[in-house]
Amino acid sequence: MKISPLFKKAYDNMRPGRITMEGFLGDDERTLTDIISEDEKEVKFLKMDFEIISSKLKYFLNEGLKGLGEPLTVDKKWLVRVDEARGRLPCPFEDKIVNKKTVYVKNVEKNLDFFYSDLSIHLIEAHHFFEGKGSTFRLEPSLIKQILEI
Amino acid sequence: MEYKFLFDSLVIAGISTILALLIIIVDSIVNNYGEVTISINDNKKVIKAKGGSSLLTTLSAERIFIPSACGGRGTCGACKVIVTTDIGPVYPTEKPFMDKSELETNTRLSCQIKVKQDVSIKIPEELFLIKKIKARVEKITDLTHDIKEIIFKFNEGVDFSFKAGQYVQLEIPPYEKIKDFTQRAYSISSAPKIKDKIELLIRLVPGGILTTYVFKFMKEEMEFDIIGPMGDFIVRENNSVMICGAGGSGMAPIKSIIEDMIDNNIKDREIWYFFGARSASDQFYIEKFRSYEKILPNFHYVPMISESESGDRWKGEKGMITTVMDKFLKTKIDKNAPREGYLCGSPGMIDACVKIMKDNGIKEENIYYDKF
């Protein structure tokens, strides 16, 4: 199958050392199209949708920002901390430039945690891309469901 | 004709070789920029170097270190220099980091532009003082569950002079999935009086390349490159009241500043230091600062927590740093005395604190901060 130039470019940008030192693909050897379509199936299977996921992730980012760099308890259930780093990151699909913010969310009751960046929110919302397996910022849809209780 | 196959291959190889030679010849003509001259700050310093690489790497090979948080990838926008020779239009990779006035002064990202001709550039004078030196990890202490205090010792004879409040870049080697050297900036938390060591406070950032390395792999006795000192977050010498605010590892530069005042015996200046954390277990250095309060009669340390947990016996201030700072500015700190703000923390924390300070009548030009 011929890959569209956009995906080819994005895939190129996702390689280690291009936008981030580690890249976006981890040790995943599937094509970008496969990664995205398999995750789309999983999201559907888990009875979630991308709008809900991204709006939840945005909610925790905005709540976490109120902690001014320190952790903060949100809705009595989650411990959230937002780290802001110097600089900006372009989206590998080249349609947005975001500030470097990392959100750390811990579900205190379940003692489960994960972290994501504001680039992850954009990637999920606009491109349905959770990153390749093995990538540090890979988000497992099932983990999102458990921790954020969607 | 049994050797035909061999002969055919040789012909193809011959053609390829000729073409390869052609490419090499063109390459050596076209990509040979010869020796170029870089004139810095109106010929204050003139260096000659081989052209063809980026300005950032050319300068660092000549031991002039432009601050760069991302190490030349064009993502941090820190390595700005003013180029006074015409070297062509600003690249799309630079545009996001430039505001209007920077575009007008022809400010460029030194990691993005190639040195192809003689150029003259302008950089801040103090960059000439920056050096790259080896340092050995002497001691790692856990201050809280996610902040480490790390002491680096330089080799014998190294005299590392800096001003309290400045930062250094720490370089770590490739590890696991990271295939290249990585540099990040950290404020020095020790006093300038100590010249053979520096102390850094490093907080774990989830997914952060350097902090992950520090928490997983950094051991005592390991050796690293340190580049510095850099930065202009330093105390202005006057008599105004200092209002300092920090959170987490933002502690570092302000600790250095206060210890420097002790070393220099500056006892009459009034200092308020607000330090925010979430819970009592996230607070550190409290006893240290209480002892500083005894040495400096006008120094007031105000640690606070934003959320109390069951079982903690916190007796100090409670609330966000902005709330507590606002309360003190309104009730305890003389409103008529000249006041200055010194802030170190996340951009969100700094913006919020600047607003509180401005609301309480501190002029914006008297607020200094170090965003990380």
Place this chain on the structure above:
Amino acid sequence: MTPNINVVILLFASIFTGNIVLSYFLGLCSFISISKDLKSSNGLGLAVTFVLTISVAICYVILKYILKPFDLEYLRFIVFIIVIAAVVQILEMLIERMSSALYISLGIFLPLITVNCAILGVVLFMEIRKYDFLQTLFFSIGSGIGWWIAILALAAIRRKIENAPVPAGLKDAGITLIIIGLMAMAFMGFSGMLSVQ
């Protein structure tokens, strides 16, 4: 047998009646993606013409004086591709030196000229139609200019159409393909006026 065509006629024929992209649909990849921007289109058009002329000439010489005498024609595809790749490499270095702005705006499409089918297409036409050296030269220049004119025209049309209310599903690539189709039909009007072989 070398066809008996005047080189000037061949030049115009290869620009208009036998336009490499609009009549033979070769080299469409970069034709569609770069034509978003008029300035880069102009640069790429120039680059393609340059690569085309030089590499076709080199291929002609190699084919006639090396491959044919030694009975090596079965290896011609490999040789052609190597020649094109080498010419593109050299061109890339030249452009980077002379115009960094053009180098950045062409981006990945500059090295991708190597696999631009228009170029291999012209090389193969040269062989199939048995042109002599002069004819080859004019044919390749003509094809290059034809490609150049076509991408400039398309870029200009796309700039006009940017503000047009195109249905969402047809935006970008969709409407571009329709435009190319219409342009091809317009160029069909030239057919029969001049002949390329």
